[in-house]
Amino acid sequence: MTYRDWYGALAFLLASAAVVAGAIRLGVGTLRDPGSGFAPLAFAAVLGLLSVIRLVGTIRAAPYRVEGRWLRVAAVCILLLAWGLAVQTVGYLVATFLVAIGFVLVGGRSVYAALAFGVGAALAVEFVFVRWLATPLPRGTLF
């Protein structure tokens, strides 16, 4: 992927502008009696100023390639999100088992290795977190 340094600076500048707008809506107050929006405005203004400095400093910088195994990273993020979204429905055992299998497959291991790891991971969560540390994890509403 080709990346230019000003992309990041622009993203931070836009974020700071959004915070400034939100802070003004909250009410900035006065120096004697600062309002709820005072600090967010000040911090976002500093962020915005720094982003502009970075933007100006890098606008002419040459683009460069950022290497990454994006598919792998995206797959892992999707699996992480899936665990978070599904755990209350399918329960921690099923969610952990399935997501663990997914992780190992993403790592390039065989299906058998993934299945074995999935079983081991679910058992480890059961014994370490639920039984030993008495963590109240959801058993799920589906089954």
Next chain:
Amino acid sequence: METLDLLAQGFQVALTPTNLLFALVGVTVGTLVGVLPGLGPSGALAILLPTTYQASPVSSIIMLAGIYHGAMYGGSTTSVLVNIPGEASSVVTCLDGYQMARRGRAGPALGMAAFASFIAGTLSLVGLILLAPPLAAFALRFGPTEYFALMVAGLVILSYMTHGSMVKGLMMAAAGLVLGTVGLDTITGRPRFTFGLTELSDGIGFLPMAMGLFGIAEVLVGLEGGEKRDVYTGRLHGLLPTRRDWSESGLPIARGSVIGFLLGILPGGGAVLSSFVSYAVERRLARRPEEFGKGAIAGLAGPEAANNAGSTGAFIPMLSLGIPSNSATAILLGALLIYGVQPGPLLMRTHPDLFWGVVASMYLGNLMLLMLNLPLIGLWVRLLRVPYDYLFPAILLFCLVGVYSVNNSTTEVLLMVAFGLLGYLLRKAGFDPAPMVLALILGPMLELNFRQALILSQGDLTAFVRHPIAAVLLLVAAVLLVLPIVQDLSRKKGDRHA
């Protein structure tokens, strides 16, 4: 005399069977984390934090401090045996440690690394005992103005010390401050940037953020590594350094301890910078500098001492001022806040058992690490052969279950994943997320002190320069902000003249 009495009480706390067990678990897990590449001390602390919630604050902090120190020790093992640093502060150890291993001296290299770490850890603890109480007593004079200035100086120093562009470091700090304003306004109680989510009323959870930025992001970066680990397969013998090794390492260990301790106190200094500075100093002072990088034991002993002394020195501002100096101590500070303990100058008075218990346990932890590291090196070598394809799923599952179990909140899992992805992208774009985490913790305190100072001074901004301590701290911050610009201008001027 009073200090010695308090230290004795600390040892009574640390020597209870429960706390000894927590220290042992902490240093063992920490060493394991340090040995295994792909997860640094900050990530390990963030990930393991939820497992301590069932224990008392004293036991929990003892365990977390053990993890932190253990990771410092463990990092040297991979540096020597695999030429891959277990964590950032062990990078320098690779230079001469790995060369020693290639010459068949892996045993003495690992032995000297362990002894240097132990000696430096012990010396820096003496420094901590001597320095922290007077610093805390001095900080009792601080009002909102001084605290605000101290936090500003801390953030600027950390950004200055951050690798790469200072502007990027400051941007991270400012972004962290902005994120710290999410939640209910501490003075008016009004919700800010919560988007109607009750989970955000208490602000952005420190744990999902730290676990995401350090734990998940480090794994995502590690997924791309695909580094081939060429683990040392020779037989390890002669772990005890020879008399000649000691004579060449004695002074480097002493110098490394002092350098590490002093730099560790500074925000951003910590173990990483300490080890690099120590290496540079030793090479400059060496009689045969040409041997550095080819297996000089002084190039291993000094930095190893420095990184352990630095990690102890970093506890001083955290315990005595309530200001963390790096991401790992920021996580420890966050842990204290989660346990309901307010760090700062009053900590020694309100929770002497915690302060002195942690100090004593750090000494015991150093002793445990020395005893653990040498006999268990064979085990660590075997662990190094665990493929990353199995290691990363275990780390990620630990993150998922850990962050969910704190509040049984799906939102916190989603936040952690979002911060994980953000941390990954930030690393790709060359941003160091450490100032962001520090600013998230300091942000609410900084805002509160700033607003209190303004209210007390009736809106008079000159109050910040009329208070001498605040003025000095803000001057330091201003100088550090201007310094890179001046350096840049003088460099350009030099280029024109050349």
